[in-house]
Amino acid sequence: MSDPLSNLAFASVDEELHEEPIDDGPHEESAADKELRQQYLGYGAGHDSEHLDTRTDTVASYGQLLAPPSYADSVLFDRGEIQPEGLDVPESSSAPKSARALQITVTDPVKKVESSIIPGVTGGYFTYRVATKTTLPHFGRKELAVRRRFRDFVALADLLKITHRGYFIPPRPEKSAIDNQRATPDFIEIRRAALEHYLEQLAAHPVISTSQELRVFLEEDGALSGSQQWAALQPMHGSFLEGVARLPKQLFGQDRAIPAPFEAAQSTKNTSDLLRRFKEMGQSYRNEYKEPPALPDDEVNLRNERLVIDEFAEKVAIASRKAEKVVSKFEDVGNVLGDLGLSLIKIAKFEEEEGTKCGQYTESAAHSKTISADAKRFGMASVRLSRLSRTATAQTTVALSPLHDHLALTPAVLKALKEREAALVTAQAIAEDLEKKRKSVGALEEQGDKRFGGDKNATRKVANLQNDVAALEAALQAAQAEYDRVKTRNNEELERWTRDRASDFAAMLEGFARVEGAFQDRSLDIWRGVAEEFGASQQPGSGKAPARE
Known part of the structure; x- marks a missing residue:
C-alpha cells in the first residue's frame, strides 16, 4: 500500500539560513499565505484539512520565512528500509x-x-x-x-x-x-x-x-x-410476507411443512419458511438450556476456538486503541516541534530587525545578530523535525494498520463459525422430526397388526408418513452435507487466518521498529548537526564544547 505522505521533504539548512527576511509588519495570513501553508507542509489535497483550517499558526503559515522542501532531505530519501510495504518479511495476506x-x-x-x-x-x-x-x-x-x-x-x-x-x-x-x-x-x-x-x-x-x-x-x-x-x-427464496401467509396452511396440513433438499442446504434466514424457523429456535433452546446432544470432537474443538477468538478480539481491540494513541501522540510531537520552530524563527526575525535599528556596527546589533542566527538555526531544525515527524506518523499508521484490519475481520470470523452451528441446528431439527415420524409409522403399523383384516385408515396414514419420512431423509442428507461443507470451510479458514495473522503481525512489528529507528536516526543527525554548528564535539561524551567566539 503506497503511503500518500511518503514524499514529504525538508529544506536544506543552507537554503533555510540564507532565506531573505520578509517585509516589516505583523503577519496576517491571506489566501495566498494559506496556499503557501499547504504547499510548504507538503500536504496533498484532502490530507489533514481540518487541522489546516483550525491551526493557522503552523509550520507553513510562515512559509515566507522557510525555503520550499527538498526531496533529498526527505525522511524516506535513501532510506527504503523504513517503508512498511518494502520490508523483507515472510509473505503475508497484505502483499503488494x-x-x-x-x-x-x-x-x-x-x-x-x-x-x-x-x-x-x-x-x-x-x-x-x-x-x-x-x-x-x-x-x-x-x-x-x-x-x-x-x-x-x-x-x-x-x-x-x-x-x-x-x-x-x-x-x-x-x-x-x-x-x-x-x-x-x-x-x-x-x-x-x-x-x-x-x-x-x-x-x-x-x-x-x-x-x-x-x-x-x-x-x-x-x-x-x-x-x-x-x-x-441470486438465490431463490420467498419474502417474509409469503412465509406469514404460508404458516397457517402448514400448521393445518394444507401446505408442505418439510423443507426440500435445496432449502435444507440454505440458512434459515434466507428462506420464508417460518415453521422451520420456529422449529430451529426450539432446537437451539433445547441445546442451550436442556441436555444438549453429543457433539463430535471436531465440533467441540471449533466451539472452543470461538471462545479463543472472542478473547483475541478483546486483546486486539485494546492494542488497536493503544496504536491510535501512539499515532496521535506522535502527531502532537510534530505539531509542537513545528510551533516551537516557528516561535524561534519569529524571535530571530525580531532580533534581526531590532539589530538593524540599533546600527550595523554597534554592540547591540552584534548581540542581536548572534541571537537571530542561533534562534533561526534552532528553529529551522525544529521545523525540519516537525516535517520529519509528519512523515514518520504517516508511515507508523501504515505499519500498524494490520491491527485494525484484523480487528475489523473478527466479527466476520465469529459469524462464519456461528453459521456452522446454525447448519448443525438445521440438521438436528430435521433429524428430530424424522425420528418422530418413524415412531409414528411404527405405532400405526403395530396398531394395524393387532386388528383383524387391517385398518385402511391406518394404512393410508402409514403411507403418508412414509412419504414424509422419505422427504425428511432427503432433507437430512442435504442438511448434513451442508453442515460438513461449512465445517470444512471453517477449518480451512482458521488455518489460513492463523498463517495470515502470523505474517501480518511480523511485518507490522518489523515495519514499526524500522520506522521508529529511522526517525530516531534522522532526528539524531539533525540535532547533532545543530550541536556541531554551536561548536559541540562530533563525538558524544568527549567533553565540553569549545567556547564560542
Whole structure:
C-alpha cells in the first residue's frame, strides 16, 4: 500500500539560513499565505484539512520565512528500509498490489442526479470507477473498468454472505448515518478509499477472488440491477410476507411443512419458511438450556476456538486503541516541534530587525545578530523535525494498520463459525422430526397388526408418513452435507487466518521498529548537526564544547 505522505521533504539548512527576511509588519495570513501553508507542509489535497483550517499558526503559515522542501532531505530519501510495504518479511495476506493476480482500484467519484417522488426535489448518488487488472483465466479480459455505486457494493456483500457460507468474508464499509455530510469532499474520499480497501481484501481471499460473484461485479458493464448474469447468481427464496401467509396452511396440513433438499442446504434466514424457523429456535433452546446432544470432537474443538477468538478480539481491540494513541501522540510531537520552530524563527526575525535599528556596527546589533542566527538555526531544525515527524506518523499508521484490519475481520470470523452451528441446528431439527415420524409409522403399523383384516385408515396414514419420512431423509442428507461443507470451510479458514495473522503481525512489528529507528536516526543527525554548528564535539561524551567566539 503506497503511503500518500511518503514524499514529504525538508529544506536544506543552507537554503533555510540564507532565506531573505520578509517585509516589516505583523503577519496576517491571506489566501495566498494559506496556499503557501499547504504547499510548504507538503500536504496533498484532502490530507489533514481540518487541522489546516483550525491551526493557522503552523509550520507553513510562515512559509515566507522557510525555503520550499527538498526531496533529498526527505525522511524516506535513501532510506527504503523504513517503508512498511518494502520490508523483507515472510509473505503475508497484505502483499503488494503488483504481486497479486487481481489488482483493483476505485477512482473518479461522479455524482449522478435522479428524480424524486416529491415534486421539485432531486436526489443523487455517487458512482465510482472500478478498474481491474488480472491474470486470472476466468475473466474475459485482462483489463476491465466499470462504474459502481455504493448500493452495488452492498449487494455484492449480501450475496457473498449467502453463497460463501462459512468463509471469513471481509466486512464492507458501513453506510453513513449522517446524510448531510455525504456530499463533502472528505467524505467522498474516505468512502472511495474504504471501497478500494474492501475490494483489495476480497481480491486477496483465495476463494472469493475466483468467485463468479466478484467476476460479474468487476466485469459486467452497466448497472448490476439490469444484468442477467447478476440475476442468475441470486438465490431463490420467498419474502417474509409469503412465509406469514404460508404458516397457517402448514400448521393445518394444507401446505408442505418439510423443507426440500435445496432449502435444507440454505440458512434459515434466507428462506420464508417460518415453521422451520420456529422449529430451529426450539432446537437451539433445547441445546442451550436442556441436555444438549453429543457433539463430535471436531465440533467441540471449533466451539472452543470461538471462545479463543472472542478473547483475541478483546486483546486486539485494546492494542488497536493503544496504536491510535501512539499515532496521535506522535502527531502532537510534530505539531509542537513545528510551533516551537516557528516561535524561534519569529524571535530571530525580531532580533534581526531590532539589530538593524540599533546600527550595523554597534554592540547591540552584534548581540542581536548572534541571537537571530542561533534562534533561526534552532528553529529551522525544529521545523525540519516537525516535517520529519509528519512523515514518520504517516508511515507508523501504515505499519500498524494490520491491527485494525484484523480487528475489523473478527466479527466476520465469529459469524462464519456461528453459521456452522446454525447448519448443525438445521440438521438436528430435521433429524428430530424424522425420528418422530418413524415412531409414528411404527405405532400405526403395530396398531394395524393387532386388528383383524387391517385398518385402511391406518394404512393410508402409514403411507403418508412414509412419504414424509422419505422427504425428511432427503432433507437430512442435504442438511448434513451442508453442515460438513461449512465445517470444512471453517477449518480451512482458521488455518489460513492463523498463517495470515502470523505474517501480518511480523511485518507490522518489523515495519514499526524500522520506522521508529529511522526517525530516531534522522532526528539524531539533525540535532547533532545543530550541536556541531554551536561548536559541540562530533563525538558524544568527549567533553565540553569549545567556547564560542
